[in-house]
Amino acid sequence: MPIISVLSQSLNQETSVLAPDTKSLSSAQNDPQVLKPNQVIKLLKSSARMKEAKNVFLYAFADIDQKAVFDFMKTLAEYPINTPDPIIAKAIYQWYLTVGMENKKGFPMTDKEYQDSKSANIAHIITSHLSQKNRAKLKGKALLDIGAGDCAMTYLVSKHLGMEGNAIDIQSEIDWGGENSSDKKRKNDYMAQINNHYIYDGNDLLGALKEKKFAVVMYNHSLHHFPSFQAQFDSLKQASQILEPGGILFLSEHANCFDDDILDLSHILLNLRYSIDKKQISSPEEAMKALLKFKLEYQSHYLSKNILDVIAKQLGLTLIKEEIRSINDAAKATFFCFVKKSPREELTYSPYFFDTDKASRLHHHIKASDQELPQRKYSAEL
Numbered sequence: 001m002p003i004i005s006v007l008s009q010s011l012n013q014e015t016s017v018l019a020p021d022t023k024s025l026s027s028a029q030n031d032p033q034v035l036k037p038n039q040v041i042k043l044l045k046s047s048a049r050m051k052e053a054k055n056v057f058l059y060a061f062a063d064i065d066q067k068a069v070f071d072f073m074k075t076l077a078e079y080p081i082n083t084p085d086p087i088i089a090k091a092i093y094q095w096y097l098t099v100g101m102e103n104k105k106g107f108p109m110t111d112k113e114y115q116d117s118k119s120a121n122i123a124h125i126i127t128s129h130l131s132q133k134n135r136a137k138l139k140g141k142a143l144l145d146i147g148a149g150d151c152a153m154t155y156l157v158s159k160h161l162g163m164e165g166n167a168i169d170i171q172s173e174i175d176w177g178g179e180n181s182s183d184k185k186r187k188n189d190y191m192a193q194i195n196n197h198y199i200y201d202g203n204d205l206l207g208a209l210k211e212k213k214f215a216v217v218m219y220n221h222s223l224h225h226f227p228s229f230q231a232q233f234d235s236l237k238q239a240s241q242i243l244e245p246g247g248i249l250f251l252s253e254h255a256n257c258f259d260d261d262i263l264d265l266s267h268i269l270l271n272l273r274y275s276i277d278k279k280q281i282s283s284p285e286e287a288m289k290a291l292l293k294f295k296l297e298y299q300s301h302y303l304s305k306n307i308l309d310v311i312a313k314q315l316g317l318t319l320i321k322e323e324i325r326s327i328n329d330a331a332k333a334t335f336f337c338f339v340k341k342s343p344r345e346e347l348t349y350s351p352y353f354f355d356t357d358k359a360s361r362l363h364h365h366i367k368a369s370d371q372e373l374p375q376r377k378y379s380a381e382l
Helices: 003-013 022-029 039-045 050-060 066-077 085-098 111-127 132-137 152-161 189-193 229-242 260-277 284-297 305-314 356-361
Strands: 142-146 164-169 196-199 214-220 243-253 317-324 334-340
Touching (some): 039 050, 039 260, 050 066, 050 260, 085 260, 111 152, 111 243, 111 334, 142 152, 152 164, 152 189, 229 305, 260 284, 305 317, 305 334
Parallel strands (some): 142 214, 164 196, 214 243
Antiparallel strands (some): 317 334
16 A cells, blocks of 8 residues: 555554554554654653653743643643544644743744854854964855755854855755745745755756856755655755765754654654644644645654765765754754765765664664654665
């Protein structure tokens, strides 16, 4: 049965509180791209993952008083374990609108301040290994942002570095809080200020860019949205080919393929919250439909630091900077900076990602005893 058919059956069943078709759900659960049914409640009720799930809720609703968030999570935890996620989406919508201004403490920074701070940090990481003379050499050269979204980071990072800003994206209707990559995205202020914006099919990066060379290529939390590990590898390979010798590859990634359910929970909550904030959802029923649509369209393939190490070596890239945003970060965000060495013969692609000698670098992991939410099976045979 095609993947999309399995997805549709699984998601249609979540609109009812009747017992689900076990056979169909089992098929869906075996597909790494399918978000698990009843995921929110199962994580909140999981003895091994409850703490992480709470951190994700606090992360998604960081501007709301913690006690109000904890009280709401206790209410959710009383729901039956088989409660479909769209029902939880309805509950979140109703709670979020009635939480009251007295419980909203606001964010420490405005959105503009946050973007300025984030882009300045990315620019600092990109240039941290360069001498002042070599930093100056980047000015006027081309930067490419792959999976640029609303192009905020494309414009701001290139501005910090004095570089030519270029963005490339795949058409997508999923909204990550900024403008989405449909018609709205092409009309925002950042898009108007960068030098070039490209659209491609996610496969032929070289063709879309007409073999233009770049001094800096960056993926800002976009690589895990590519549809497969093979697609991720192919994109990174093409990115290395469009880099100038000595060019810099910047990656901002969740960098942990062992916490996939927790990371997916973060995306579910943030997408729902952003949609409510921007008044794209105006009723509990619309919240339910929005989550069903999100689960149908969303896909993720998270990497680990180990996998990135192996891929980078195969592509002639050397890691020169690695920075974990915070050891307590629910999103497990990690920043990587690689440099392309002088031209060399490319190694043949190997499907064996994991290097056991570097297992100590896998900072984020889950308890092996947790069987309440089966982890995704990652196959090395692509």
